[in-house]
Amino acid sequence: MSEQAGDDHLPNDVPAVQTALVEWYEADHRDYPWRQTDDPYEILVSEVMSQQTQLDRVVAAWEDFLEQWPTVADLAAADRGDVVGFWTDHSLGYNNRAKYLHEAARQVVEDHDGQWPRDPDGLSELMGVGPYTANAVASFAFNNGNAVVDTNVKRVLYRAFDVPDDDSAFEETAQRLMPEGRSEVWNNAIMELGGVACEKTPDCDGAQCPWREWCSAYQSGDFTAPDVPTQPTFEGSRRQMRGRVISVLNEYDELALDELGPRVRVDYAPEGEYGREWLRGLLSDLDDDGLVTLTDGVATLSRT
DNA sequence: TTCCCGCAGT
DNA sequence: ACTGCGGGAA
Known part of the structure; x- marks a missing residue:
């Protein structure tokens, strides 16, 4: 019970792992x-x-x-x-x-x-x-944060140290790996590693990954990454239609339903399946989200 | 098709 | 725990 999850996944010489990454990052990184x-x-x-x-x-x-x-x-x-x-x-x-x-x-x-x-x-x-x-x-x-855990960090920890695909394990391991009081450079560095060396398709040697000597995936050749939930098709989706509404209202300031509809869907027909009823529902949700205001059948981007 | 430095509402 | 949320680029 006192054994922290993820603890046993780290190499013995954690300071060496830390130093290697920080030095790799400071030697060269993308300059955003x-x-x-x-x-x-x-x-x-x-x-x-x-x-x-x-x-x-x-x-x-x-x-x-x-x-x-x-x-x-x-x-x-x-x-x-x-x-x-x-x-x-x-x-x-x-x-x-x-x-x-x-x-x-x-x-x-x-x-x-x-x-x-x-x-x-x-x-x-x-x-x-x-x-x-x-x-x-x-x-x-x-310079006052805890270890960040995003999809980059998860992928790196999963591959390098066989951390199980479990949020609390990632969080625990990431935190134990981070050098105390150095969150600024560390979190930049570990995400940089995931971004340029340990992407979906890894580039260990090309990017001169500083963790090759400790990395489980580099040893085994198995670069499997945690599953990232896939999104439903965007084309034709409600999200796409919401985006179009925002885009059109941004261009036209304000529009009545039947003016807006055809600019959102070419097959808009006031009484059809994708008509006023459908559009009103879409706008109602956008209104609830605080993005759009719908008053007297006229839509605008939300002012306040 | 899949990926891309998550979060809020329920 | 589950769902909805945009859209360009590889």
Whole structure:
């Protein structure tokens, strides 16, 4: 019972494993602009954008976003529709994340007098900030986080140390592996490892993976990775239709149902299967999500 | 097709 | 524990 899960998966010489990774990272790594700042606002923006969007596409969006809303106070004062519109203009995916980011900015300004929480627990109170993002921001802004566990970290630990595909085991092992007080460099480094050396298709020798001598997968040649749940088909999905509604409303400010419908689905027919009834349901959900306002049959992006 | 630095609501 | 959430790129 006192034996911590995951403990027995680590090599004996943990300090050597730690040093190898940190030195590998510091010798050479991708130079994303958010790695040049310790501003928690700028870090949070980068993390939220990165959650489901490839990093190379995030760079331009991140720079544009910070140009438009340079501080957390600027974002807190912004119109919700402008933030959501920005999100769709930059193809950043999940519009709810734009709302969360906007809401989190307001929380910092209104609930914390503009002062950012400096630890994972405090950061977790912010809208849209879960365990991963709380530790990422605490680490990269304040060097004060716990070990991050995302799909990259899971894949690395699963392969290198045969950690079972179990969230608590990953969390436990990741934390025991992280050098005390060095969350900033460590969390950057282990995710960099997953990003450039230990991807789905590994590149151990090409990336000169610093863990080859300890790595179970490198020894066995079995580079199986934990299952990542696959998403249902996007084409024709409700998610796609929601995205189109946001995109169209961003372009037209406001539209009546029968004006909006054909721009969302070419086969829109007011009385058909995909007609007013269907569109009203879609808009009702978007309204509940705080993304769209539907009043008197006219839809707009949410203002507040 | 699959991947991509998760989270909130229920 | 389970479900919904976008969309570009490889």
